[in-house]
Amino acid sequence: MASWTSRFAPIVPFALPVGVIALWQLGATTGWISDRVLPAPVEVAQTAVRLTLSGELLGNAGVSALRAVSGLIVGGSIGFAMGLINGLSRVSERLTDTSLQMIRNIPNLALIPLVILWFGIGEEAKLFLVALGVLFPIYINTYLGVRTCDPQLVEMGRIYGMSRWTLFRRVILPGALPSIFVGLRSALGIMWLTLIVAETIAASSGLGHMAMEAREFMAIDIVVLAILIYALLGKLADVITRALERRMLAWHPAYQSR
Amino acid sequence: MTVFARVSAVGPQETRRPVETGRAGPTLRGVPASLGTSAGAAITICGLEKRFGDKVVLDKLDLTVPAGQFLAVVGRSGCGKSTLLRLLVGLDTPTAGTIDVSSSSVATQSRIVFQEPRLLPWETVEQNVSVGLGEGRLTPERREKVALALAEVGLKDRATEWPSVLSGGQKQRVALARALVSHPQLLALDEPLGALDALTRITMQGLIERVWFAQGMTTVLVTHDVSEAVALADRVIVLDAGRVTLDIDVKAPRPRERGSADLAALEGRLLDAIFGVADVVY
Structure with missing residues (x-):
């Protein structure tokens, strides 16, 4: 029993998606699913190959990924810095936290009309929206992580003569890290959501634009392909975050293989 | 490490070490020689007072601890024993009075171990x-x-x-x-074994005694466990309402035998002082 589970353990997570695709293929081949509702997986795969060969798919995916990552870096850095500053300084927290909470509650997608008026459909619009979207989850969780840092450990650090910088580096920041990762995970979700919506509405390239253009030509296979790629990109982001967590939170009991 | 580590580490023929003479006394076997010896710090406390608002936690306390002594401070919770310890290592500042911690070496260093490990x-x-x-x-x-x-x-x-x-x-x-x-000259222990189970506690007591013997630092142990105080310390003081109500030397030779009549008698005296004779039910 144990050998059975260990032998198949790596493929278990993929059993469900593969099964769904198999059923889907079966449904499409037997004509149970109309190809005007959902094209067969094989057809989608052929489209993927075709678009890859023409360079269209990779080009659009690259553009989207670049936008996503740059938005994440810009918004994430700002959120991270604000979270640290407000977590460490009462003055700064009193000054800015209320304003940040107000802005946070505006759905960032509600700004699309305004952003189009400001930036047109250029890159700045997407960067702005993605950055704004990822800023808050990272801000809040960084702030929370710093604030909930164990005061007993901070006292210990003081007793042992740690300088402020060392105290931050060895006690406060590592203590806040699990919380910061929670923020990063939810930021990644918001990042894709914002980007795809923004590209669907106001863009001339990218995956969202590709899907929107395909809809106009009734190319349902491309629409489905785009959606599948979102799923894969989401999984990819998750894998990267997990790897980072495993590395940086190796001390945490939850990440120790036992 | 077994429960009996203390017994094996401390040879039975090595008897009481004269406290006042510092490190010149006999040494414990099983202690690495490379550890070096840092002299303990002498503590002189004069008219020490600590108040939190209206509440007087320490009330004109006078205390002298010779270098290298193992002092245990016992008392009911809220008697000010932890506050005394925090003042000793400079975690808090006194409302009035002075604390003088000095040793022969240039920089006197004090370290504290809390009930939680704080790693x-x-x-x-x-x-x-x-x-x-x-x-x-x-x-x-x-x-x-x-x-x-x-x-x-x-x-x-x-x-x-x-x-x-x-x-x-x-x-x-x-x-x-x-x-x-x-290698601190003053080691402050704030109920360091309070969260441990009884057997681990006995092992740890042996460890603390051995380390103190090897390094010779002045050690102040705050504890609510009277038998622990008697088993480890050269001297035990009882704090009540911020004052020293009893100050006794424990002259029993080391290694001390748990549950010996002498120690039990001392424990009785300490408990009487802590609770008042009338309160104690034997």
């Missing part, structure tokens, strides 16, 4: 102990000091592990190593 969960055992050495990278030289301190508490082979895989007693031993690695 950094994201640093290995080795890195945690290196915190006791102050700022700086873990150079080979520092690593050696850390290894010595860990050997002293019997955790030499756990240097690269995370604190989360250690037991409560082991974590507390790492905390002790962190306090000892810089």
Whole structure:
């Protein structure tokens, strides 16, 4: 029993998606699913190959990924810095936290009309929206992580003569890290959501634009392909975050293989 | 480490060590010679007062602790014993009065061990102990000091592990190593064994006694466990409402036999002083 589970353990997570695709293929081949509702997986795969060969798919995916990552870096850095500053300084927290909470509650997608008026459909619009979207989850969780840092450990650090910088580096920041990762995970979700919506509405390239253009030509296979790629990109982001967590939170009991 | 580690580490023929003469007395067997000897600090407390608002926690307290003495402070909770300890190591400032901690060496260093180990969960055992050495990278030289301190508490082979895989007693031993690695002249122990189970506690008591014997620092142990105080200390004081109500020397030879009649009598006296004779039900 144990050998059975260990032998198949790596493929278990993929059993469900593969099964769904198999059923889907079966449904499409037997004509149970109309190809005007959902094209067969094989057809989608052929489209993927075709678009890859023409360079269209990779080009659009690259553009989207670049936008996503740059938005994440810009918004994430700002959120991270604000979270640290407000977590460490009462003055700064009193000054800015209320304003940040107000802005946070505006759905960032509600700004699309305004952003189009400001930036047109250029890159700045997407960067702005993605950055704004990822800023808050990272801000809040960084702030929370710093604030909930164990005061007993901070006292210990003081007793042992740690300088402020060392105290931050060895006690406060590592203590806040699990919380910061929670923020990063939810930021990644918001990042894709914002980007795809923004590209669907106001863009001339990218995956969202590709899907929107395909809809106009009734190319349902491309629409489905785009959606599948979102799923894969989401999984990819998750894998990267997990790897980072495993590395940086190796001390945490939850990440120790036992 | 077994429960009887103390018995095997402390040879029966080595009897009481004269406290006042510092490190000149007999040594315990089984203690590495390379540990060196740091003289203990002498403590002189004059008219010490600590108030939190209207509440008087320490009331014109006078106390002199000779260098190298193992002093235990007992008393009911809220009697001011932990406050006294925090003042001793400079974690708090007195409302009035003076505390003078001085030793022969240039810089007097005091270290405190709390009831909780307070280890950094994201640093290995080795890195945690290196915190006791102050700022700086873990150079080979520092690593050696850390290894010595860990050997002293019997955790030499756990240097690269995370604190989360250690037991409560082991974590507390790492905390002790962190306090000892810089060879302090004053070691303050704030109920360090309070959270441990009874058997681990006996082992740890033996360890603390051995380390104190080897390093010779002045040690102040705050505890609510009277038998622990009597088993370890040269001298026990009882605090009540911020004042010393009893101050007795424990003259029993080391290693002390648990449950001996002498110690039991002392325990009785201490408990009487803590609760008042009328309250105690024997």
